[in-house]
Amino acid sequence: MLDVGRHSNIELLAYSEVENISGEAGNFLATVRKKARYVDEDKCTGCGNCAAKCPTTVPDAFNEGLSNRKAIYSWFAQGIPSTFTIDTDYCRHFQGKKCGICQKSCQADAINFEQEDRLLELEVGAIIVATGYKVFDPTRIPEYRYNQIPNVLTSMEFERMLGASGPTEGHLERPSDRRIKNQIQDLEKKLQKAEKSLGKFEDEYQQDTETFYSEYKQDNYPEDKERKKWADKYEEYLGLKETLRPLLEQAENFKDASKLAFIQCVGSRDKRFFPFCSGYCCMHSIKEAIIAHEHDPETTSTIFGMDIRAVGKGFEEYKIRSQNSSNVFYKRARVAEITESPNKNPVLTYEDTKEQKVKSEEFELVILATACEPSSSTKPLAEILGIEINEFGFFQTDHKNPLDSTKPGIFICGCANDPMDIPESVAQASSASSRAVQVLTSLGGSGSDRVSKAS
Amino acid sequence: MNKDILIIGGGIAGIQSALDLAEMNYKVYLVESLPSIGGKMAQLDKTFPTNDCAI
Numbered sequence: 001m002l003d004v005g006r007h008s009n010i011e012l013l014a015y016s017e018v019e020n021i022s023g024e025a026g027n028f029l030a031t032v033r034k035k036a037r038y039v040d041e042d043k044c045t046g047c048g049n050c051a052a053k054c055p056t057t058v059p060d061a062f063n064e065g066l067s068n069r070k071a072i073y074s075w076f077a078q079g080i081p082s083t084f085t086i087d088t089d090y091c092r093h094f095q096g097k098k099c100g101i102c103q104k105s106c107q108a109d110a111i112n113f114e115q116e117d118r119l120l121e122l123e124v125g126a127i128i129v130a131t132g133y134k135v136f137d138p139t140r141i142p143e144y145r146y147n148q149i150p151n152v153l154t155s156m157e158f159e160r161m162l163g164a165s166g167p168t169e170g171h172l173e174r175p176s177d178r179r180i181k182n183q184i185q186d187l188e189k190k191l192q193k194a195e196k197s198l199g200k201f202e203d204e205y206q207q208d209t210e211t212f213y214s215e216y217k218q219d220n221y222p223e224d225k226e227r228k229k230w231a232d233k234y235e236e237y238l239g240l241k242e243t244l245r246p247l248l249e250q251a252e253n254f255k256d257a258s259k260l261a262f263i264q265c266v267g268s269r270d271k272r273f274f275p276f277c278s279g280y281c282c283m284h285s286i287k288e289a290i291i292a293h294e295h296d297p298e299t300t301s302t303i304f305g306m307d308i309r310a311v312g313k314g315f316e317e318y319k320i321r322s323q324n325s326s327n328v329f330y331k332r333a334r335v336a337e338i339t340e341s342p343n344k345n346p347v348l349t350y351e352d353t354k355e356q357k358v359k360s361e362e363f364e365l366v367i368l369a370t371a372c373e374p375s376s377s378t379k380p381l382a383e384i385l386g387i388e389i390n391e392f393g394f395f396q397t398d399h400k401n402p403l404d405s406t407k408p409g410i411f412i413c414g415c416a417n418d419p420m421d422i423p424e425s426v427a428q429a430s431s432a433s434s435r436a437v438q439v440l441t442s443l444g445g446s447g448s449d450r451v452s453k454a455s
Numbered sequence: 456m457n458k459d460i461l462i463i464g465g466g467i468a469g470i471q472s473a474l475d476l477a478e479m480n481y482k483v484y485l486v487e488s489l490p491s492i493g494g495k496m497a498q499l500d501k502t503f504p505t506n507d508c509a510i
Contacts, residue, residue: 001510002484004470009477014487019462026456032486033459061496076498078510079491122484124461130469132494156498163500171505287469287503294506318504377488414468415495422467422502436460436472437479442458 005080014081021127021385023452025409026443030122037071038086038117043110046074050102050111058090060167064157066175067167072102072111072299077165086111125443126409126436128427129395131381133415136267136274136371143337144266144368150175151257151365152338152345155284158367161180162291170295172257174364180247181254187244194237201230209234258298261348263287263335264305265412267371268419274371274392280421281369282309286322288367293326300327302363304335304350312421338366365381372419394418403432411435459484466494 004010013032020031028153039050051286062069062076073084092099101113135156138146146152151174153161161164161173168178179288189445205212206225212227213234221227231355262285268278271371282305289301298395308330322328333350336358341347346366351358374393382389387405388396395412403411411426414420460476462469473485477509485492496502499509 004465004473004492007474009479009481010473010483010485012465012487012492014465014484014492015490016486017488018461018486019493028457028461030461030484032484037490073490075489075491076493079493079497081491083490085490089482120463122459124458124459124484125457126460126497127471128460128462128469130462130466130472132463132464132466156495159499166500234494283503287501287506291501291506304476312504364464379488400499413472414464414466416464422496425466425468426471429468430475433472433479436476438479440458440460440481 001078001080008166012081015085018381018384019119025439026125028124028125028127028409032120032122034118034120036117038063038111038113038115039084040112040115041083042083042109043108044083045108046084048074048084049105049107050084051102053105055099055101056090056092062071063160063167064155066160125440126411128432128436129381129405129410129412129416130414131375131377131416132280133372133419136373138266138368140273141266145338145340146261146368149338149340149346149398150179151344153365154368154370155281156370158288158365162288162295172292172295174252174257174344174363177254179451181249184244184247184251187240187247190427191237191240194233194240195250197233198214198237202232202264218383236411251393256296258296258300259364260289260299260301260364261291261363262301262303262369263366264303264369266368267373269306274373276392276419277309278372278419279309280372280419282317283315283421285367285369286328289328289380290322290326300329302329302331304331304333304348305332312423372415375416378416383396401435403428403435409439458482462487464494465492467496470493
């Protein structure tokens with residue numbers, strides 16, 4: 001990523017979208033909208049002072065909403081470019097409120113609320129489309145209750161949890177436990193505030209709250225509005241303590257999840273959604289199970305699936321290693337339903353096809369190996385480019401030249417083409433580069449120095 | 456006839472294409488809709504089958 005930012009032959013247009021394409025191979029004219037970040041790219045040093053001071057918190061999409069970021073943000077810590085961006089949907093300034101705290105805190109004077117989108121016209125000879133994929137939304141499978149049971153996650157959410165820089169710093173805290181911890185934090189903040197206001201009353205009346213309250217209850221201060229406020233505040237304080245106590249007792253028993261279940265083919269190989277195999281999910285689940293075991297050797301993982309597709313260099317060996325040394329078990333089963341036990345653990349009901357019995361088992365976390373769905377930008381981009389998409393919504397390519405779109409000079413690589421893993425995406429990307437150069441060379445243009453030498 | 460190349464999408468595939476072409480001395484425009492490049496791969500912790508870091 002760093003190399004992309006530094007390479008003199010690459011002009012990086014981040015936070016930008018292609019609006020229009022005209023022309024043909026060798027002579028395309030592209031209109032690109034460079035969206036306003038409201039932060040000057042040349043001035044911003046990426047120090048993060050603005051985000052530290054910003055008063056507005058927003059769910060962090062990079063962490064799949066498992067943590068919060070600010071309304072002025074960098075997409076992720078090591079992001080290239082490191083320029084911060086203002087999220088106008090949440091920013092107080094753009095919502096018509098008084099703020100401008102980021103502007104005051106920026107030492108580089110980079111915040112510019114007046115910045116506007118810029119339209120760039122680019123003349124290019126070839127186009128490579130590498131727009132990737134979208135994670136399948138498992139709420140479309142109601143029997144898995146993804147939205148209702150907090151301890152049922154997508155594989156991408158679990159991936160973020162495994163990351164040391166992720167929302168749980170690599171600890172497998174059950175999301176239901178995290179919710180209670182957040183509630184505790186909120187209540188503690190409210191308690192502190194209440195204590196502060198009680199303190200003010202105590203100072204004013206030179207009396208401690210408990211003694212005052214017992215006197216108040218004996219009708220000692222009828223019609224005294226100020227003392228009524230004091231008593232109300234104390235009652236609120238007692239109420240908060242009462243709500244907090246059982247939560248604190250619960251939190252004492254919290255521990256990281258160590259019994260995991262992975263459900264394969266969530267949305268793929270399923271005629272209701274996508275009939276195709278998403279390819280990488282078997283290996284992805286095995287990897288997550290191995291990494292979870294590395295974090296805590298007590299961890300056991302059960303992978304529920306029709307079969308495991310470990311097709312690739314070193315993949316089968318990786319699977320065998322997971323069984324031998326990472327406590328990973330494989331069950332040939334399709335999970336029928338996920339329910340929730342009283343202690344918030346998900347319970348899987350499935351048919352064990354080896355024993356031909358319907359069973360149910362409780363796990364601490366369930367991870368759904370979600371399908372690789374065409375990115376939502378695929379269809380509009382296909383219209384802009386004037387190329388076709390296939391029956392599933394991926395870009396249509398030619399069987400004989402698997403990276404060629406339906407229009408000469410436009411090539412498709414990676415998951416925009418079809419579901420695939422990283423090594424395959426990289427191979428396709430290099431291949432698409434070659435195809436682009438081939439086409440430019442065959443068109444006999446002046447080409448780069450090297451191309452003209454070759455011809 | 457223009458020799459420059461436009462790449463749409465700054466995930467692992469777009470990054471790889473951009474670097475390959477730039478190394479071959481072609482001028483590349485890399486367009487990414489999000490504030491930073493990296494795509495889905497940047498969200499991954501480790502990669503299979505070597506458990507190497509994704510970033």
